[in-house]
Amino acid sequence: MRIDIITCLPRLLDSFFAHSILQRAQQGGYVEVVAHDLRDYTADKHRRVDDYAFGGGAGMVMQIEPIARCIRTLQADRVYDEVIYMTPDGERLNQQTTNTLSLRQNLIILCGHYKGVDERVRELFITKEISIGDYVLSGGELAACVLSDAIIRLLPGVLNDETSALTDSFQDNLLAPPVYTRPAEFEGHRIPDILLSGHEAKIDEWRHEQALERTRIRRPDLLEP
Ligand code: ADE
Incomplete structure (x- = not known):
């Protein structure tokens, strides 16, 4: 399985995936997790990925262009089963969803920030929206880590018998x-x-x-x- 995570804070994910079961899962070849810095996909000279909301109001909105460019670049290389957006107004994550997602080959996970992403990203690119609970985090990165962890531990071979996911x-x-x-x-x-x-x-x-x-x-x- 391969998981591509799109974020404006890729360093935040590094330490999470560099330890314990998640590290072993990658070293054992069960999963490849790749973080993509959204700022690498902006044409803005200041590497900005957000802008003011049309209609006014507090909070910035993540722009569609860098996200579209990043997703299309990834999709040029492989077919993705799902393009997931982590958002508090998504479908609440449960074991059934993680079971289903653990059977997929390639996933993209988009992490939101600020007031979220331009609605057109959701309409045009996102196939699944997931919330990890009824509270608002300052960004989708933690939520993406939660989702990835819950999926990866289910991949056959990742856990040994003693920690078998079947008894969770x-x-x-x-x-x-x-x-x-x-x-x-x-x-x-x-x-x-x-x-x-x-x-x-x-x-x-x-x-x-x-x-x-x-x-x-x-x-x-x-x-x-
Ligand atoms: N981003 C911010 N809060 C979140 C939540 N509760 N679930 C998923 N993504 C989020």
Whole structure:
């Protein structure tokens, strides 16, 4: 898979993708993540990528020309399955969307800033708009990192068995059950006996019940049809 991220702050993404699972995923050849500096695609001598909003009002708007030039340059080299715009008024990100996107070959992710992008960018180039929650970030970069992380960890081979994505919260619409590690007792607090029983089927059953119970209490909306 290849993910191209269009941003006016490419350095902001560097450290995020240079560590841990995301770094290993790239080194292992499971994913290629490339950040593109939008300022490299502007004809403006001051490398500006934004301008005042028509009609007035506070806040700058990202211009269409550099974005169009950047997306078209990328599309000249490969076919993209989706051109995603990170925006608080997009469709709320969930596990189902990340599952679906993890099956794609090539993705473009556009990060917004200021008051957002000229509406014509959305009409002409964007195929999917995603929000990571009902709050406004100062830019789409963090949101793009969240989305990329959620996708990349699902790529076959990226996680080993112990950290398997299949047992994550939200797979099967259930929260994950509680987990414990050594010591089996801490200051009088013991782990549930069943986990020491060695009875695999019973442990699986216990975990499923715990997942159901936790979901019922914390996120009953996930259990609604
Ligand atoms: N850009 C700013 N806020 C955002 C959000 N909540 N989700 C996605 N992109 C954003």
